[in-house]
Amino acid sequence: MDDYKKNFQQFADKEAKGSSELYAYLSIRVIEDLELLDIIDKIPASQPKPNLFFASIQYLLTKSDAPLRNYYPSLTENPLPFDECFEPFKEFVLTHKEQLLDLFHTKLVQTNEVRRAAYLYPTFLDIQKNTNKPLTLIEIGTSAGLLLCLDAYNYEYKEDNQSFRVDNFDNSITIQSENKGGNLPNTINVDLKIEKRIGIDLNIVDLSNREEFEWMLALIWPEHQERRKQFVAASKIANAVEKEMYEGDLLELLPNIIQSNSPENQIVLFHTHVANQFPAQLKNDFKALLNKMSYTRSIYHVYNNMYDLNLHQEHLENGKVVSKKTFLKPDGHGRWFYWN
Numbered sequence: 279m280d281d282y283k284k285n286f287q288q289f290a291d292k293e294a295k296g297s298s299e300l301y302a303y304l305s306i307r308v309i310e311d312l313e314l315l316d317i318i319d320k321i322p323a324s325q326p327k328p329n330l331f332f333a334s335i336q337y338l339l340t341k342s343d344a345p346l347r348n349y350y351p352s353l354t355e356n357p358l359p360f361d362e363c364f365e366p367f368k369e370f371v372l373t374h375k376e377q378l379l380d381l382f383h384t385k386l387v388q389t390n391e392v393r394r395a396a397y398l399y400p401t402f403l404d405i406q407k408n409t410n411k412p413l414t415l416i417e418i419g420t421s422a423g424l425l426l427c428l429d430a431y432n433y434e435y436k437e438d439n440q441s442f443r444v445d446n447f448d449n450s451i452t453i454q455s456e457n458k459g460g461n462l463p464n465t466i467n468v469d470l471k472i473e474k475r476i477g478i479d480l481n482i483v484d485l486s487n488r489e490e491f492e493w494m495l496a497l498i499w500p501e502h503q504e505r506r507k508q509f510v511a512a513s514k515i516a517n518a519v520e521k522e523m524y525e526g527d528l529l530e531l532l533p534n535i536i537q538s539n540s541p542e543n544q545i546v547l548f549h550t551h552v553a554n555q556f557p558a559q560l561k562n563d564f565k566a567l568l569n570k571m572s573y574t575r576s577i578y579h580v581y582n583n584m585y586d587l588n589l590h591q592e593h594l595e596n597g598k599v600v601s602k603k604t605f606l607k608p609d610g611h612g613r614w615f616y617w618n
Contacts, residue, residue: 282318282327283309289328293610298499300349300360301332307364314368317375321382324555329497334381335367337496338374346370352500386481387555388421389497392512393505393612394550395428396435396455397605398580399444400617401591402428402546403465405578408593411544412471416535418528419552420477422485422494424512427519429470431512437461451511459606459616473543475521476535482525485513505611529563536571546578551610553584561585569597582608589615 290305305328308314321327339347347353349363371378406413415426433444437457444466485491491513498505524531532547539545547568553561561584568577572594579592587607592599608615 282315285327293328294499297611298501300351300363300500301328303360304332304364304367307367311368314371317371317378320379325382326387326555329387330382330385332499333387333493333497334378334385335371335374336500337381337385337493338377339370340492340496342370342374344370344373350500351503352498352506385493387497388419388479388481388483388494389551390421390424390483390494390509390512391505391551391611392424392431392451392508393453393455394608395425395431396433396453396612397589397608397615397617398425398548398550399428399431399433399470400462400466401580401589401605403468403470404463405544405546405580405591406470407463407465407468409544409576411542412473414474414476414539414543414545415472416476416478416532416545416547418478418547418549420479420482420523422483422513422516423475423477423521423523424509424516425548425550426475426477426521427512427516429472430515430519435462435466450515451508453508453612455612456614457617458614460618462617474539475519477521477523478528478531478535479523479525480527482523485517502611529560529567532567533571536575536577539575541575544578545575546580548580550581550589551583553581556584568594573597 286305286309290302294302294305318327318331321330336350336352339350339353346363346366348358349360351357402413417423417426420426430447430450432446432450432452434441434452434454435457483490483494485494494509495506498509536545568579571577573596577594579594582589589605589608591603593601605618606616
């Protein structure tokens with residue numbers, strides 16, 4: 279159980295702190311309670327325990343009138359003080375133990391953080407400029423594919439205490455983010471040309487399915503109302519965008535997908551906050567596969583959370599990385615990033 283305690287302590291200190299007072303507080307209280315730790319022990323090792331634990335509770339809570347609802351900003355307009363919620367929280371968990379255990383083994387942590395598009399958008403424009411080709415986007419861990427549609431969103435960037443907009447469509451969502459690094463290049467105002475959008479996941483999320491849609495909402499932290507609104511709006515937009523979605527093992531699917539891509543298009547393979555769930559062997563096999571495929575197709579690989587928390591842009595040709603850029607760790611929910 280020491281590992282679980284470490285998981286929740288890190289979640290409180292590095293993720294929830296400054297972002298979700300409720301989850302930061304509960305994470306610290308949970309690691310002091312043996313009954314709750316015993317339930318957490320049943321979460322599969324392949325899943326991030328704090329995320330799955332808290333999402334499962336919020337998912338059940340949306341269908342309940344339990345007193346715990348009164349502490350969740352997502353479920354009430356005037357939440358009670360978060361530091362008074364532990365007793366009703368524990369009572370809810372123990373009362374719904376069997377339902378939680380079922381969710382632990384039937385649901386996955388698959389976030390669709392739309393705001394991450396704020397830093398992917400200029401990154402893909404940079405690749406487009408470098409190659410002078412339209413892009414084929416391939417997202418690993420695509421979930422519902424919202425980031426494959428990043429050219430359908432509008433953006434508002436803050437940098438040097440000033441803000442500017444990038445408008446792609448009328449009546450679309452506007453993603454706001456702060457650039458804490460060097461100024462974004464002029465290419466930010468160029469149209470992003472995406473020829474093909476491909477998503478790969480072990481479990482493709484169908485947002486037209488109400489249960490799956492509600493689970494995605496439950497993964498969004500209680501205080502994050504703007505994230506919730508953007509997810510709902512982006513879901514409607516993404517449903518109208520043509521995509522190819524493949525469910526299965528990425529190592530089995532990628533070779534045919536990459537080989538079938540027209541050389542007229544530049545392959546951009548990307549994943550955000552996904553590779554931290556890859557076992558070490560999968561990371562090695564994945565990297566070896568990309569190197570092998572780069573002998574016949576030029577590949578840009580954009581990723582984070584594989585070996586460190588920074589954002590990486592690597593260009594692979596003939597089995598090796600021929601150029602690369604590293605951007606300092608962006609905020610996990612895309613609230614800020616560092617351009618260079």
